[in-house]
Amino acid sequence: MADIKGTQLIHEYLRHNKKFPHVFCAGCGHGIVLGSLIRSIHGLGLAKDNVCIVAGIGCSGRLAAYVDFNTVHTTHGRALTFATGIKMAKPNMHVIVVMGDGDSMAIGGNHLIHAARRNIGVTALILNNNIYGMTGGQCSPTTPAGSYSMTTPMGQMEQSFDCVELCTAAGANYVARGSVFHVNKLDSMIMEGITNPGFGVVEILSPCFTQYGRKNKFKSPVDMYHALKSKVTPLERFNAIPEAERGERVPSGVFVKKDKPGLEEKFYEMAARCQGGE
Amino acid sequence: MSVKRKGQSKVTIFPDWCKGCGICAAFCPAKVMELNDQGKAVVIREEECINCGFCELHCPDFAIMVQPKVDDEIPAVCRALLKKASLPDAGKDEESIKEKG
Numbered sequence: 001m002a003d004i005k006g007t008q009l010i011h012e013y014l015r016h017n018k019k020f021p022h023v024f025c026a027g028c029g030h031g032i033v034l035g036s037l038i039r040s041i042h043g044l045g046l047a048k049d050n051v052c053i054v055a056g057i058g059c060s061g062r063l064a065a066y067v068d069f070n071t072v073h074t075t076h077g078r079a080l081t082f083a084t085g086i087k088m089a090k091p092n093m094h095v096i097v098v099m100g101d102g103d104s105m106a107i108g109g110n111h112l113i114h115a116a117r118r119n120i121g122v123t124a125l126i127l128n129n130n131i132y133g134m135t136g137g138q139c140s141p142t143t144p145a146g147s148y149s150m151t152t153p154m155g156q157m158e159q160s161f162d163c164v165e166l167c168t169a170a171g172a173n174y175v176a177r178g179s180v181f182h183v184n185k186l187d188s189m190i191m192e193g194i195t196n197p198g199f200g201v202v203e204i205l206s207p208c209f210t211q212y213g214r215k216n217k218f219k220s221p222v223d224m225y226h227a228l229k230s231k232v233t234p235l236e237r238f239n240a241i242p243e244a245e246r247g248e249r250v251p252s253g254v255f256v257k258k259d260k261p262g263l264e265e266k267f268y269e270m271a272a273r274c275q276g277g278e
Numbered sequence: 279m280s281v282k283r284k285g286q287s288k289v290t291i292f293p294d295w296c297k298g299c300g301i302c303a304a305f306c307p308a309k310v311m312e313l314n315d316q317g318k319a320v321v322i323r324e325e326e327c328i329n330c331g332f333c334e335l336h337c338p339d340f341a342i343m344v345q346p347k348v349d350d351e352i353p354a355v356c357r358a359l360l361k362k363a364s365l366p367d368a369g370k371d372e373e374s375i376k377e378k379g
Binding site: 006007008010011014020021022024025026027028029030031032035180181183184209220221222225226 | 304338339
């Protein structure tokens with residue numbers, strides 16, 4: 001399997017007994033994230049049995065059903081708590097949590113900040129499509145102010161969450177933001193997130209045309225990808241632009257990279273110390 | 279990165295998996311693909327393909343495969359899909375003709 005690449009590689013990692021094509025709408029970025037996740041795991045050379053994908057509820061939750069790893073499809077917002085348990089029981093397992101923006105920052109917001117505070121060694125992929133896609137297009141904590149959704153037909157008035165700032169402030173070891181348009185960079189971010197010790201967060205900007213795009217004057221999924229291409233700016237270039245000229249630009253890249261040991265490492269070290277002392 | 283030469287690659291689209299989002303056709307630098315009247319992506323100028331890999335990486339449905347023309351070693355899973363892709367509706371047409379006849 002070493003010499004195969006691209007789509008051939010992805011087909012090797014899918015559960016072909018599941019119903020394909022997958023449930024995502026035409027042009028949904030989640031499919032691209034699924035491909036990127038598989039390429040990253042293959043690129044790191046991890047065994048299928050050594051990887052556990054934990055997913056919550058929503059469109060992003062479906063990702064776990066299609067891949068041939070150990071997978072758990074959990075309750076809404078509690079993906080990180082299940083992942084914490086798995087990681088503490090099996091510290092050598094690579095636990096990857098796939099969450100949507102609602103799953104991670106709305107109902108699971110408390111779990112996210114505490115997982116970051118604890119620095120538990122799991123990697124969280126937050127698929128941010130600015131909307132609750134599967135439940136009918138309600139506004140989510142990341143819906144930008146002024147944009148339209150099913151529950152804000154006159155425009156969103158609330159301020160939105162910045163996932164990167166939230167996780168940085170809470171103390172995550174690795175924080176990055178990528179987009180589904182810049183796939184090669186996304187692959188490297190996911191790989192780095194998995195290998196870095198402690199809690200890693202990769203926020204992935206993934207457009208939702210069906211629920212968000214159609215209400216916000218995008219004519220086709222392609223328009224959303226064009227917007228993503230023009231908005232997403234590498235962090236170094238973003239910092240060089242004066243604040244008044246930044247406009248709608250979104251910085252992407254690695255924001256935080258620390259080497260602090262994860263909670264499970266500390267725990268097993270303490271357990272060994274206690275056993276040795278008795 | 280491989281050398282970008284035209285005409286070295288074979289582009290295959292699995293029509294059963296394609297949902298017709300149009301990302302491949304819109305962003306292809308060589309304009310190899312187009313959406314047909316059924317809204318599915320079709321290869322129209324395969325000889326122009328420079329094997330940049332954009333379509334393969336960005337297809338959310340894993341419906342596009344770009345491979346070297348000389349490469350015969352295709353995994354069994356993909357071979358089954360390729361067989362299906364090359365004869366998308368042939369069987370159905372024959373059956374419908376028989377029924378009508």
